[in-house]
Amino acid sequence: MIYRMLAINIDGTLLQSNGKLHKSTKEAIDYVQQKGIYVTLVTSRSFPSAKKLAKALKIDTKLITHRGAYIANEIGRPTHSSRIKEHITYDLVRLLEGFPCQIRLVHEQFSLANKYKLNHKLLSKTVFTTGDPIVYSQQFVDSIGDTIADEPAHPLSIEVYFEYKEDLKDVQEAIGKMYHEVECIALNDLRLDIVPTGVSKLTGLLYLAERLGIKRNQIVCIGDEMDDIEMIQACGLGVAMGNAPFEVKRAADWITRSQNLHGVAYVVKEHFRKQPQIEFLQKLNIIK
Template structure:
């Protein structure tokens, strides 16, 4: 009898290939895991509304979203860690001065502080989602935001890192970085779930490929980096599987003995 485990999967570059498609082998592997009694969860930088269709397709109701800031267990919110709004307001004013747009994000929607900008259009389009941020420069007022997006070129985020100590900045696109609470990560969100469900370290697995997966792969005992991951990400993982284009999730699950 296979010992019950919990497996966390990143989305972009892990579950979904670079065309944002779910490989058949990955879908079949997920359903096999569930049939065997394992707990299957998602750990992503995306907002909950950006992967609702994927959750429904795979029948997954437990997830870590916003890089650990909004955690749901079996359809119920388990943990949330909102941004410091006064610091975000100051950052937004500084970003406007630099002509760097900001997108505000809560668990339901995302709004931009400028009517339009090519950096927003180009980067959001790569996610291949149906929703696009509309204009509301005051969306941050009176609500909890779990992540924001700062749009700037690589290296330009350094000035924000020095000036705004309440936040961490994680690049996900040449034109954009995630803004998350200081110390927030997928690993912290995963901790909340495994503590609640009672899984031991040996029963915990995680698959990822991006820079926002570093803490997760370094923390989860049985971590697997995708073959398409950067070298720094691969070094953080215990195992390295094939790329997402080569059925990497399926082969990785075989490698660690879950399939």
């Protein structure tokens, strides 16, 4: 099989557990791009945060960010964006404000959160990964509902961090019954993400690939998170990191080394080393 696209998750995949890029990873991305492979990042991170990392890797392609809701090469000029409508956002916020939780409306350039202080030991240590504070504005207000009543918002997603897991279940059930325009993704017992219906890393990846004329069986996808499973199963070669949960590994065609043992570089070495440059294959009419 000839692969034309490499799609990579960020946290737990590209980055080591210390949050840094290893030299071997940078070299691997450069190597595969020289072969004419389209490299993109597929992440739940904000666009500015993903773009900052892309620049460090010298990737100048369209990035699939906000879990597939925002695809772009430049901020403010999206190829695709999918948002929660203003009136639904307001209704959801008012519902959520009846529970002890932190609510965060996530846009491509900023986030808006309430000042609720989480008392749960696990959540009190949570590091929000929607964006780097240097490149991504994070605003806190007393009441999101009051704020967006005056200035309506249509975010890409809503992140909710609950004190009690029973509240998460109740909210998830209530939203599922009342709104078909959004979907709830429970990332753990206390974290819920609300996204527009149909938004996922996979739908974002397929949207971009179709516009590039790349078939799904020509894509190599590397990930480690539960929301990477769909991509891993759907692509030509689905790769799970060595540090991924069992469910992700079970869905993969191939398991590479962990994030701290340069798993991405190992994939590139094993699967792209013998593949000729895309331009050469096109000259021979092997691919279009």
